[in-house]
Amino acid sequence: MIGRTGRLVAAGVAIVVVFLTWAFPVLWTAVTSLKFAKDIFAYPPKLFFEPTGLNYDGVLGGRQTLVNDLVSSTVISLGATVLSVAAAIPMAYVFARCHLRFKNALALYTLFTYMIPRIGLVIPFFVVFRKLGLTGTYSGLTLVYLSFSLPFAVWLLVPYFEDLPREMEEAGLLDRAGRWRTLWYVILPQVRGGIAITAIFVFITAWNEFLFGVVLSGSEVRPITVAMYNFIGVEQTLWGPLTAGAIVAMIPVIVLGLGAQRGIVRGLTAGSIKGGSRT
């Protein structure tokens, strides 16, 4: 019999494996970002060293500053999140609840747009943006980000609307509140949590986006992911600033992601799997 001991051993092994494999690279990045150059280049890698905030001073000020890029990423990601969630809410509500001719075809179309490889969209955008002078502008990049954030938001939101009991709307309608007022005053307050989680996931995906940024951004408006990429190759690899930059780029998404942990499985599968009680 395997029994209790076996289970404990298996659990222990699982914990060690998961920790070493998945937490270590992230922690090691954090550790490296706190080292002086002499400690970074020490080989074998140093576990004990004198910590410094020098690299962070560098990326948050100084010559290698990433502040502009952080601002760009924040503006574009927030813009894409607000716009796509605002447009996705009514569409998701219709998909979940309303009668509409060709509704299934529309839903399929939305799923289809979500699966388009971004490389297929970036070529046309590259050509058109050059003609219209939208390359490297906030409005241009935000618009492009909507191509993936909007269908993603719709598919995340649909199950939240489906979960609502129908009686709630019926009660609203019987009160002669009308379709619009029922939606605004009765339905929406009930899906606030779902909307918040959706917004977080949309923001994370937008923040992490790279391909559109690397092709369509300029020197002024440039997402943090592209700035990180430029660390390599342009000059000698600057390990300290690189790791500090990586950590700075990670912090917002990690904080938001942990905050939305409850909805993570829905978020990952764009609503197609709801997840069990524990997640």
Add this chain to the structure above:
Amino acid sequence: MTTTAGPRAPERLAPEPAEPERQQTGFEREERRFARILVAPALLVLAVTTTFPLVYLLVSSVYRTNLGATAGNGFVGLGNYVQAFGDGRFWHSLWLSCVYTVSSVVFQIVVGMALALVVNRIRHGSWALRIIALLPILLAPVVVGLVWRTLLLTPSFGVVDYLSETLGFGSHDWLGEPTSALVFTIIMHTWQWTPFCFLVFLASLAGMPAELAEAAKLDRASAWNRFWHITFPLLRQAIVVVAIIRTVVALSAFDAILAATGGGPGTATEILNLYVYRASFGELRLGYGSALAVILLFLTFAVAYLFYRLGRRRQS
């Protein structure tokens, strides 16, 4: 497509109250108008940001648009496609896409499932594992590629290289040799997304009725039989969904590879997606790049559709 039936069952049982015929039509017309207004904004945005570019891509794929050498630019019909079919680099990238996608998706699902099955039996502390598993998923793939390239794989500096040397395998230029570069781009992708499969499977397992497994245990079914005949069928839906998502994502994997190897050395890690990028923005052959992108598009949808059909047939 849900794994937990929970709150949805009752609403299906309750029949909608029938309304008189005359009122219904008026109500329905009003209802449809309401719905049309609601979907209009999103539909407009989708048309502008996805459908218009796709049409543009199709059109651009039948033109020769070489910004580097503009002589000879113009309508070429299916010329770009014909050229692709005779292009060894295209077939190579297509092959790499298949290798990259199949191996990384299989590894993700197998390892993710194994971990989920083990962790599902842990009563306390599994929340810590779930939080750790969340980390890689949240990171930007481009940052993952950079971290692997620099901190883990750099010869005489990275942790992986250090381990390899300590264990007696010697120091290697991991991303500089064609085979190991491909292997490590696959490992990177698998590393980042196995936790995705793990978390989804873990959630699906948690939603499963415990009595089933208990009953099978009392019947003295072996662990393998319990998995194969009880757990696996219940997880089938989750597996299909995960497989579709992971395959679509792997087919268009880009950021981490570009950051880690740039498609190199040579074309050793140049999957189709990277070839499209390099042809379009490196060599500025936009027409040819568009044709390659159209091929990638069809490939993606074909694979997704295949999985979808597969999942449906098994279910019925």
